[in-house]
Structures are given as C-alpha cells and as structure tokens.
Amino acid sequence: MKSANATSYLELVCPAGTPTALRTAVDAGADTVYCGFNDCTNARNYPGLNFNVEELAESVAYAHERGRRVLVAINTFPRADDMAPWHRAVDNAVSAGADAVILADIGVLDYTTRKHPNMRRHLSVQAAASNSMSIKFYKDNFDIKRLVLPRILAIEEVASLIAQIGDVEAEVFAFGNLGTMVEGRCYLSSYISGCSPSCEGSCAPANQVTYEEKGDNLISKLAGITINSFGKHEPAAYPTPCKGRYQAMGKTSYLFEEPFGLNTIDILPQLKAAGVTALKIEGRQRSRAYVAEVVSKFRQALDALARGEHVDASTVQLNAIVEGGKETFGAYKKGWR
Amino acid sequence: MMVVAKTNRLTLGPLLFHWPENKRRDFYFRIAEETDIDTVYLGEVICSKRDPFFEPYYEEVEERLSKAGKEVVRSTLALITTPREMQATRDICATAKGMIEANDVASIEAINGKPFVIGPLVNVFNEGALAFLAQKGAKRLATLSELSLPAMQALTSAAKKLNIEMEIPVFGRQHLSISMRCYHARAHGLHKDGCQFVCQADTNGMPVQTLDEQDFIAVNGVQTLSHGYVALTQELETLQQAGVNYFRLSPHDTDMVQVAAVFRAALKGASDATETFKKLQNLMPDVNFINGYAQGVKGMAWEEARSSNQL
Numbered sequence A: 001m002k003s004a005n006a007t008s009y010l011e012l013v014c015p016a017g018t019p020t021a022l023r024t025a026v027d028a029g030a031d032t033v034y035c036g037f038n039d040c041t042n043a044r045n046y047p048g049l050n051f052n053v054e055e056l057a058e059s060v061a062y063a064h065e066r067g068r069r070v071l072v073a074i075n076t077f078p079r080a081d082d083m084a085p086w087h088r089a090v091d092n093a094v095s096a097g098a099d100a101v102i103l104a105d106i107g108v109l110d111y112t113t114r115k116h117p118n119m120r121r122h123l124s125v126q127a128a129a130s131n132s133m134s135i136k137f138y139k140d141n142f143d144i145k146r147l148v149l150p151r152i153l154a155i156e157e158v159a160s161l162i163a164q165i166g167d168v169e170a171e172v173f174a175f176g177n178l179g180t181m182v183e184g185r186c187y188l189s190s191y192i193s194g195c196s197p198s199c200e201g202s203c204a205p206a207n208q209v210t211y212e213e214k215g216d217n218l219i220s221k222l223a224g225i226t227i228n229s230f231g232k233h234e235p236a237a238y239p240t241p242c243k244g245r246y247q248a249m250g251k252t253s254y255l256f257e258e259p260f261g262l263n264t265i266d267i268l269p270q271l272k273a274a275g276v277t278a279l280k281i282e283g284r285q286r287s288r289a290y291v292a293e294v295v296s297k298f299r300q301a302l303d304a305l306a307r308g309e310h311v312d313a314s315t316v317q318l319n320a321i322v323e324g325g326k327e328t329f330g331a332y333k334k335g336w337r
Numbered sequence B: 001m002m003v004v005a006k007t008n009r010l011t012l013g014p015l016l017f018h019w020p021e022n023k024r025r026d027f028y029f030r031i032a033e034e035t036d037i038d039t040v041y042l043g044e045v046i047c048s049k050r051d052p053f054f055e056p057y058y059e060e061v062e063e064r065l066s067k068a069g070k071e072v073v074r075s076t077l078a079l080i081t082t083p084r085e086m087q088a089t090r091d092i093c094a095t096a097k098g099m100i101e102a103n104d105v106a107s108i109e110a111i112n113g114k115p116f117v118i119g120p121l122v123n124v125f126n127e128g129a130l131a132f133l134a135q136k137g138a139k140r141l142a143t144l145s146e147l148s149l150p151a152m153q154a155l156t157s158a159a160k161k162l163n164i165e166m167e168i169p170v171f172g173r174q175h176l177s178i179s180m181r182c183y184h185a186r187a188h189g190l191h192k193d194g195c196q197f198v199c200q201a202d203t204n205g206m207p208v209q210t211l212d213e214q215d216f217i218a219v220n221g222v223q224t225l226s227h228g229y230v231a232l233t234q235e236l237e238t239l240q241q242a243g244v245n246y247f248r249l250s251p252h253d254t255d256m257v258q259v260a261a262v263f264r265a266a267l268k269g270a271s272d273a274t275e276t277f278k279k280l281q282n283l284m285p286d287v288n289f290i291n292g293y294a295q296g297v298k299g300m301a302w303e304e305a306r307s308s309n310q311l
Helices: A020-029 A054-064 A084-095 A106-113 A132-142 A155-164 A188-193 A265-273 A290-306 B021-034 B048-067 B082-097 B103-112 B125-137 B151-159 B184-186 B234-241 B256-267 B273-283
Strands: A011-015 A032-035 A069-074 A102-103 A121-123 A147-148 A169-175 A181-186 A209-214 A217-222 A225-230 A245-249 A251-256 A261-263 A278-281 B009-012 B039-042 B073-074 B100-102 B116-118 B138-142 B164-181 B206-209 B213-218 B223-232 B245-249
Touching: A011 A020, A011 A169, A020 A032, A020 A290, A020 B009, A032 A054, A054 A069, A054 A084, A069 A084, A084 A102, A084 A106, A102 A106, A106 A132, A106 B125, A121 A132, A121 B223, A132 A155, A132 B082, A132 B103, A155 A169, A155 A265, A169 A265, A169 A290, A181 A188, A188 A217, A188 B164, A225 A245, A245 B213, A261 B048, A278 A290, A278 B125, B009 B223, B009 B256, B021 B039, B021 B048, B021 B256, B039 B048, B048 B073, B082 B103, B100 B103, B103 B116, B116 B206, B125 B151, B125 B234, B138 B245, B151 B164, B151 B234, B164 B234, B164 B256, B184 B213, B234 B256, B234 B273, B256 B273
Parallel strands: A011 A032, A011 A278, A032 A069, A069 A102, A102 A121, A121 A147, A147 A169, A169 A278, B009 B039, B009 B245, B039 B073, B073 B100, B100 B116, B116 B138, B138 B164, B164 B245
Antiparallel strands: A169 A261, A181 B164, A209 A217, A217 A225, A245 A251, A245 B206, B164 B223, B206 B213, B213 B223
C-alpha cells in the first residue's frame, strides 16, 4: 500500500473513533484512516466510540471517493469459547469494502487467512512482533503485508529490523499516547479492575475511574486503587496504571514513565531514512478537534519532507495537545531504557 | 494404541528472578534431590543480560535433574529484540535435549516444527490460536495469567481434541507485563544499559505499594508481577476433573521443597482445599495470596470459591 502521491512519501495513518472523525481525518489530509467496530473486537472499546457495519461501509465509500483507504482494527484477543464476534467482525470488514484488517490474535489471523485469503492483513501492535523471527512467523503463516512495530525500539533498531523483513511494510507510531509496556502483553489494567485490555479492548475503563479530593490534593483511582495524587498546581492525568505514581524502596516516583506523550515531528527524516512505510497517529478515543489538529500538522510536515524541505518543528505547534502537555521521543532514543 | 494422558504432574516453572548463580545452582540441586516434581523448566525468560551468570552451571544442573528422573524443558526469552538475543534463541532451539518452552512467537519460528511447549508469555487465549499452534508442533500449553476457570476449562477441552497437554500455574507471583525499560534500574536511578544488576538484591522481586501504602505489584527487571502470590488451592480439584495434566509452581525464595510437598498432597487428595491453603499460609505468613483471575474478577483479589464445584 505505497502512498498514492509518491513512492518516497510517508503514508499518514490516522485514527477515527467516529464516522465524523473519519471524515475529518480524510479532509485534513490522512492517506489512510483506521477504525474499529463498536464492540470488544477492537482495542479502543470505549462507550460512544467506534462504528457499526453500515457506518463503516459509508465511511469506506467516503474515503474511497477521495482516493484514501480505511483499515479496520480487529486487534483484541478472543476469549476461549467466544470467537464468533471476531469472525463476524472480519467478515463485516470484508463486506464493508475495507482495504485491510489489523489483527493480533493467531486464531483470528488463521481464520482470516483461510476464509478471506484476498483480504489484506496487517499485524497489529498488539501482537508485539519485535524481531525478524516473529515477523517471519506471521509473514509465512498469514502472509501479512504490514506490521505495526511495538513502541519499544530505538530508531537504529527500527532501521535494522526493516532491513531484515523483506517486503513486509513497517508502520510506526508517530504521535499520541505512549504506553511503556509491550503492547498486547500487559495485564495491569485487568489485575486492578478485572477488565482486560487484551480481550475486552479497554485499558482503565472510565466507569471504574474516580477522583477524590483529599486536603489540597486530588487522588485518582482505578477500581478503588490509588494510581496518583496531584497537588494544587499539577494537572490531573487519567489513571492509566502504567502512568501512575507508586512507592518502592521508600521513594515515591513515576515507577514506569512520566505522563508524557509521544511526538516524533522532530525526527521524521530519521524515520523515513529507516525505511518506514507509514506513520501512525494514536488516538481513536480522542476528539475530532484533536484529529483535525494533529492530522493537518503532520500533513504539512510530511508534504514539506516530500518536497525535500527542512521540517521546522517549531512551526508545528503540537505540544499543547500532547498528553500531559509534555513530549517525548519515547523508545526511539536509546537512553529511554 | 491409545495414549494415556499424563495426569497430576507437578512442574517447576522457570526461575523469573536474578538469583546469584550459586544460590540458583544449589536450589536446583535441592529440587532434584528432595522433591518429586516431575518437570523442571530451566532458562532465562526475563532479561538476556542475566544469561551469562548461570550459563556455566546449566549442564551440571540439567544433568542432576535428569538423573533424578525429571523432565527438563528449556525456557526461552520473552522479549527478543537484538541480533544476539535472536541468535541465542536459535542456538537453544537447535541444541536443547528436551522440549523448548516458547515465550515469544520468535521461538516458535526457531523451533521449526519440533515439539514445543507454548509458554505463559505467549498470548494463547482461545482454541483458534491453540489449534493453529498444534499444527506447528505445540505439545503442551502452559497458560497465561489472565484466564478464568471457565476459560481454563474450555481450553482444556479444546486441548484434549488436539492432543495437547494442559499446564496451569497454581503457585507464585503472576506475570503482568513486560517492557524494554528496566524498572528495577529506573528505581535505582540507573538505565538498563548500566543496570549494575540491581535486580539481584530482590530475590522475589521488588515490592511496590500505592501512595496510600497498599501492597500493589512487584518489579523484576523489565517484568511486572503481582504483589500477591497466586494459590489455586480452591480451584485445584476442578482443574483435575477438567483433565488438566500439569500444575506449575513458580520458584520463589521460600521453601519450595515444602511448597511442592503441599501441592503434591493436594493433588493426591490427601489434603483438602482448606487444609492446603492453611499449610501455604503457615509456610509464608507474610505473603498475601490471590486467585482473582481464576475466579473471574480482578487479578489482585482473593475470592472464596462459591463451592468446590462451582462450574
């Protein structure tokens, strides 16, 4: 799925939590939009989000009329004895005319390969394929055309991996929320709340989140477990377990990661040089305004890059909408570990 | 000829913590000599930087365990990213005498059709994934943390049809997540690349509390574990009846010989769920036990089973 515009062009893959957000992303310059069905088959299963089958078909038509593509994320793991919703989701994505499905579970990959051999398959970040051997497994068995790389590799490692995986395209995260655990391999949220991101598609579900005032502080909790405490002048972040403050060895700290958001706008030339095919913007759960803002800024930056121009990051003011208002290159820079 | 499925086997999972090499070697010698554990998983799963320490002792330990009549399975790394880690995995898969426990899909690729155990760090949640891996040579499924009792039963029933053995973890801190970042090093103000092996000081992992001092999780290098120890004492009989073949104990820095004896007695029916649990509490008075995932609630919880045959 090389870009329609130019082969040297990085494909911009954008999130859509609703049909309106999808149209917004297309109008703002997304080459490709990804979305999911409104059930447990996708990893952003939040109330009021996602698509039914009719909405997906209409959205695919809207995108195709404008020469853009739609990918459907069916990237959670079916629980035992309950595979039917995932099979149905794949069938529905095919019948709605989607350009590819993004899958993680070996059982769902196997079903799709057998039942819909001509449907293009992408490997979700949830499958956590972090080396060329794993990627070969998915390529040889399920003929995946693209994989979304885990957000754990340094740029040098991204480049080295891409050089080893032949014609499998690499899509990397360029902007948005940044988990610190290997995706698809983290059970922290279900450990605390009983709700599984892997199987039910929601990490830190909102209906189990509470905020309590205690003196001057605001305490954030997930399912009754204290995740963080914010002073008067600190912005209160959402209680995602891997972004919490905890105590170890008598010290309080962000044990896993500060509440930063990923922003790669400064390192786009390096990602391109590494052989990346597509850049992914995270945030199907975010607002239409977020989608419009991030997509158009990345569009400008990528167009400039394609023209061979220097991308001046200071002209692309995105820091205001990065999570926590603070940016990071995440694992792309080696010192992160 | 009908193959009679093995039952009531007791296994010792791979040691997840970074114990000093002498302690580790002596631990396995004691397991060989003083327990009737049937199967021992050997190998570093969590961090490839720890590998060289135990390497010189590996053969001796494997030999001692084999001589004691125990099946030895070689466990592989859970997170593989560097060329060196890939090569090490290929080497293990090529040279192992017994089966390999694959803890990443990469190992399944490297095993290349030979019989293997699907380790608990591979996401096999359902019969579809299990059936596919059966075609690739999987002989046993050691299940992941996040399964309810009904899910274990459904997988066991699917496994029987596929001629795959089932192994359920019944004791020890439960795996929760893995990362490229070393949280042990981070807690000491260090990076993974210059970690000084600070994880070695915490032989059961580094305990972590919430801000209001509730016991929460444990950190083991790049891995996050539950704070409480899983103890599926109440679920054991149901699992036996479902046809689970292997019951896994995860090694901790406690008297594992006694732990093995406690679970052996339970498997034999010589000790009921209440008595088994009491024995574990007596062995480890400071440990909180959990069974939330098995009971279909949050993983960190302890739930009294509604009845011994709730399903």
